[in-house]
Amino acid sequence: MAARRHRGGDHPELAWPLNLAVYDAMRKQDAQVGSVLRAVTFPVRSTTWRIDPNGARDEVVQHVAGDLGLPIKGVQDVAPGRLRDRFSWSSHLRHSLLMLPFGHMAFEQLYRYDEAANLLHLRKLGPRMPRSIAKFNVARDGGLISIEQKGVGTDPKDITIPVSRLVMYVNEREGGNWRGMSLLRTAYKNWLLKDRLLRTETMTIDRNGLGVPVYTAAEGEKSLDAGQDIASGFRSGDNAGAAIPNGALLKLLGVDGQLPDARKPIEYHDQQIARAVLAHFLNLGTQTGSWALGSTFADFFTQSLTAVAQDVADVTTAHVIEDLVDLNYGENEPAPKLVFDEIGSNAGALAVAIKTLVDAGVLTPDEGSRRTCASASGCPRRPKETPVTTPLRDPGAEVMAALNDAGPPPAALDVPRMRFWGEKKPPKNRSEMWSVTVAAAGDGESSSAAALRRPAPWPRCGSTARSTPGAAGGASAPGTSPRRSTACPTTSSRSAPASTPPAVTSGRAWPC
Numbered sequence: 001m002a003a004r005r006h007r008g009g010d011h012p013e014l015a016w017p018l019n020l021a022v023y024d025a026m027r028k029q030d031a032q033v034g035s036v037l038r039a040v041t042f043p044v045r046s047t048t049w050r051i052d053p054n055g056a057r058d059e060v061v062q063h064v065a066g067d068l069g070l071p072i073k074g075v076q077d078v079a080p081g082r083l084r085d086r087f088s089w090s091s092h093l094r095h096s097l098l099m100l101p102f103g104h105m106a107f108e109q110l111y112r113y114d115e116a117a118n119l120l121h122l123r124k125l126g127p128r129m130p131r132s133i134a135k136f137n138v139a140r141d142g143g144l145i146s147i148e149q150k151g152v153g154t155d156p157k158d159i160t161i162p163v164s165r166l167v168m169y170v171n172e173r174e175g176g177n178w179r180g181m182s183l184l185r186t187a188y189k190n191w192l193l194k195d196r197l198l199r200t201e202t203m204t205i206d207r208n209g210l211g212v213p214v215y216t217a218a219e220g221e222k223s224l225d226a227g228q229d230i231a232s233g234f235r236s237g238d239n240a241g242a243a244i245p246n247g248a249l250l251k252l253l254g255v256d257g258q259l260p261d262a263r264k265p266i267e268y269h270d271q272q273i274a275r276a277v278l279a280h281f282l283n284l285g286t287q288t289g290s291w292a293l294g295s296t297f298a299d300f301f302t303q304s305l306t307a308v309a310q311d312v313a314d315v316t317t318a319h320v321i322e323d324l325v326d327l328n329y330g331e332n333e334p335a336p337k338l339v340f341d342e343i344g345s346n347a348g349a350l351a352v353a354i355k356t357l358v359d360a361g362v363l364t365p366d367e368g369s370r371r372t373c374a375s376a377s378g379c380p381r382r383p384k385e386t387p388v389t390t391p392l393r394d395p396g397a398e399v400m401a402a403l404n405d406a407g408p409p410p411a412a413l414d415v416p417r418m419r420f421w422g423e424k425k426p427p428k429n430r431s432e433m434w435s436v437t438v439a440a441a442g443d444g445e446s447s448s449a450a451a452l453r454r455p456a457p458w459p460r461c462g463s464t465a466r467s468t469p470g471a472a473g474g475a476s477a478p479g480t481s482p483r484r485s486t487a488c489p490t491t492s493s494r495s496a497p498a499s500t501p502p503a504v505t506s507g508r509a510w511p512c
Contacts, residue, residue: 011188014185014188016179017130017131017133019103019182020102020130020131021131022188023101023102023103023182023184024101024102024131026101026184026187026188026191027101027184030191030194030195030273032194032270032273032274033184033187033191033273035274036187036273036274036276036277036279037100037101037183039277039279039301040097040100040183040277040279040304040305040308041094041097041100043302043305043343043344044093044097044305044308044309044312044343045090045093045094045097047309047340047341047342047343048071048340048341049070049089049093049313049338049339049340049341050070050071050072050073050338050339050340050341051064051065051068051070051071051072051073051321051336051337051338051339052073052336052337052338052339053072053073053074053336054334054335054336054337055334056325056333056334056335056336057333057334060325060329060333060334060335060336061336063119063121063324063328064321064324064325064335064336065336066121067087067121067122067324068087068089068122068320068321068338069086069087069088069089070089070338073339085123086123087122087123087124087125092107092125093312095107095127096169096312096315097308097312098129098130099169099170099171099180100171100182100183100308101182101183101184102130102180102182103130103170103171103172103179103180103181103182103185104130104168104169104170104171104178104179104180105127105130105168105169106127106128106130106133106147106161106166106167106168106169107125107126107127107128107166107167107168107169108125108126108128108161108165108166108167109122109125109165109166109167109320109323110122110123110124110125110126111123111327119328120324120327120328122320122324125167125320128147128149128161132149132150132152133147133148133149133150134148134149134150134158135147135148135158136178136179137160138176138178139176141176142175142176143163143176144163144166144168144178145162145163146160146161146162146163146166147160147161147166148160148161149161166319167315167316167319167320168315168319169311169312169315171183171311183276183277184276186276187272187273187276187277190269190272190273190276191269191273193265193269194265194266194269194270194273197262197265197266197269198262198266200262201262201263201266204259204260204262208254208255208259210236210252211251211252211253211254212252212253212254213230213231213232213234213250213251213252214231214250214251214252214253215227215228215230215231215244215248215249215250216248216249216250216251217248218244218245218246218247218248219247220247221245221247221248227244227248227250230242230243230244230250231250234250277301277304278300278301278304279301298344302343302344305343305344306342306343309340309343313337313338313339313340316338317335317337317338321335321336321337321338322335
């Protein structure tokens with residue numbers, strides 16, 4: 001009896017492993033308990049989890065982040081890789097939070113060997129459900145040695161999983177109690193009484209909603225068996241009725257006085273269930289209170305969620321990340337750690353606080369602070385700026401552009417060391433300009449100056465072209481009779497000279 005009280009207290013059904021079935025029924029059958037568990041787990045699951053380098057080498061950080069499928073802190077998020085037959089952090093986190101209703105949750109490490117890189121990669125963390133565990137083997141100092149899982153199928157023998165292959169999440173572990181304590185343990189009494197009240201309320205409505213049939217025998221009737229059958233078989237419905245002898249009486253009698261109201265006790269126990277996990281804000285719809293009071297309740301609840309998430313991060317860092325680093329790089333290799341974004345953060349308040357710090361000169365808006373603020377607020381990071389380079393001035397290219405536009409060269413055009421073939425002076429009008437071939441003078445001419453020795457471009461529509469090929473295009477001697485053309489060239493009919501590079505003629509819109 002003392003041992004039973006030690007394990008389950010005043011409720012023997014809460015002794016392990018019987019309590020697992022009780023907690024499973026609580027989370028699946030009660031709406032308030034289900035709401036409480038979702039209020040605890042959903043914020044932890046929805047926050048962003050990251051890998052903090054923590055002084056580890058880039059190769060190690062990339063390895064861990066790739067195996068866990070998580071972004072690296074301070075680095076721009078990238079699209080996740082393939083998920084099939086890969087480790088899923090979201091699925092693992094959902095299963096690990098089962099430690100809250102059951103008290104503990106175990107996983108077995110499974111790896112994949114990469115022969116090309118000679119590295120081990122995390123394939124999965126197989127969940128070992130609490131109801132499948134038969135025994136916890138604990139050392140004298142309180143450390144976990146192994147667990148024994150129940151055999152299934154044709155192999156009824158228990159399977160022993162050593163601690164070196166285990167990842168154990170335990171809620172509220174005390175000493176060597178690796179079974180932990182359920183988050184619902186303190187709410188069990190309220191759930192039990194509420195369940196009884198609900199059954200009583202339902203029975204009260206069922207029994208007293210239509211009244212209780214009472215049969216009164218007629219004069220001379222010696223047996224009440226027939227009346228008892230009529231009263232017991234009386235049911236409501238469209239075809240309900242009864243036939244009684246002359247002088248007999250059948251009545252539906254209700255309860256004298258007022259029926260007990262079970263609604264208020266039920267609401268009280270609902271409130272207590274929410275208070276068991278600091279979720280007082282779930283009760284704000286049933287009672288009065290100020291907005292400041294509700295905000296205070298939410299702050300306490302958020303702090304409790306942060307503690308739960310920190311427990312998950314610590315266990316994952318110690319028994320998943322560090323194990324992966326030890327297996328691949330040795331025990332002396334620095335390992336990264338798992339971190340998470342603030343739960344329940346307010347982006348608007350964060351923006352106001354950052355602006356206040358910047359205006360006061362406390363925070364300098366450098367690249368590191370921008371990256372941190374973008375990560376905390378969920379804003380996209382600013383792309384890296386590409387330096388804008390100003391191209392060097394090329395007099396030869398300016399002259400070529402002037403010729404292509406079939407207009408006189410700009411007055412401010414600087415044409416150093418240039419001379420005109422067949423002319424002693426610059427052309428005076430457009431016709432003379434089209435008949436001129438420009439070449440560079442002097443030694444060491446540039447690429448743009450060499451381009452000036454190509455044939456002149458096509459003239460505008462309706463104009464008369466006079467051109468003399470330059471030396472680069474099979475040039476004739478100066479003074480050769482120029483060719484005349486009055487046709488309007490089109491993009492499809494015109495072909496560029498063989499010596500003209502694609503950059504000169506591609507994409508040109510000819511003004512026809």
